[in-house]
Amino acid sequence: MKFFIDTANIDEIKEANALGILAGVTTNPSLVAKEGVDFHDRLREITQEVTEGSVSAEVVSDDAEGMLREAEELVKIAPNITIKLPMTLEGLKACKALTDQGVKTNVTLVFSANQALLAARAGATYVSPFLGRLDDMGQNGMNLIAEIAEIFDRHAIESQIIAASVRHPMHVTEAALNGAHIATIPLKVIQQLVKHPLTDAGIEKFKNDWEQANK
Ligand code: E4P
Numbered sequence: 119m120k121f122f123i124d125t126a127n128i129d130e131i132k133e134a135n136a137l138g139i140l141a142g143v144t145t146n147p148s149l150v151a152k153e154g155v156d157f158h159d160r161l162r163e164i165t166q167e168v169t170e171g172s173v174s175a176e177v178v179s180d181d182a183e184g185m186l187r188e189a190e191e192l193v194k195i196a197p198n199i200t201i202k203l204p205m206t207l208e209g210l211k212a213c214k215a216l217t218d219q220g221v222k223t224n225v226t227l228v229f230s231a232n233q234a235l236l237a238a239r240a241g242a243t244y245v246s247p248f249l250g251r252l253d254d255m256g257q258n259g260m261n262l263i264a265e266i267a268e269i270f271d272r273h274a275i276e277s278q279i280i281a282a283s284v285r286h287p288m289h290v291t292e293a294a295l296n297g298a299h300i301a302t303i304p305l306k307v308i309q310q311l312v313k314h315p316l317t318d319a320g321i322e323k324f325k326n327d328w329e330q331a332n333k
Contacts, residue, residue, distance in 0.1 A: 119293065119299060145160075146202070177212075200243060246282040
């Protein structure tokens with residue numbers, strides 16, 4: 119399973135990239151709105167200064183025509199821009215049209231296996247099931263990842279599963295175990311993945327032993 123970072127914050131993206139683990143970036147309109155910057159300028163910064171990996175840029179139109187118009191401008195920014203489309207009838211139409219043009223797509227807001235299968239059949243490069251938002255309403259988000267992974271595997275579907283709406287380290291482990299190809303994760307959770315109290319205690323002991331021996 120690969121790691122994407124789920125943010126539009128350039129410093130966070132740079133920090134994750136410096137760890138050498140970053141394969142891509144996902145943004146969404148809420149994350150971009152928090153930054154208070156021009157969306158296209160931020161995408162330029164991310165694609166020119168940080169990563170050649172997939173950078174998901176979400177459209178906000180309701181109809182396929184509008185989505186395609188937005189996508190046309192977004193793909194001019196860099197070759198690694200992936201168009202993020204909502205899981206709607208219009209989103210599927212736009213997905214098919216962009217796939218035919220050779221543009222990479224990420225169908226987002228996926229909450230059922232049927233939605234994932236439809237997105238895949240419309241040619242989606244990535245499908246994004248939202249774990250945390252399902253967990254929030256008392257459903258098990260991880261079961262959805264497992265179902266999608268089994269369906270894609272059984273039918274030799276090439277669309278990649280991005281575990282999205284990741285809230286904590288267990289989501290990451292379980293997404294990997296259940297067959298997600300990618301997890302898109304906030305920086306805070308990436309940093310939590312690194313930490314283990316036994317690692318900290320081990321470093322402390324090695325340092326003390328070294329100091330004792332070299333007095
Ligand atoms: C993924 O592409 C989305 O941007 C994101 O994971 C949504 O996460 P949230 O449910 O924490 O907002």
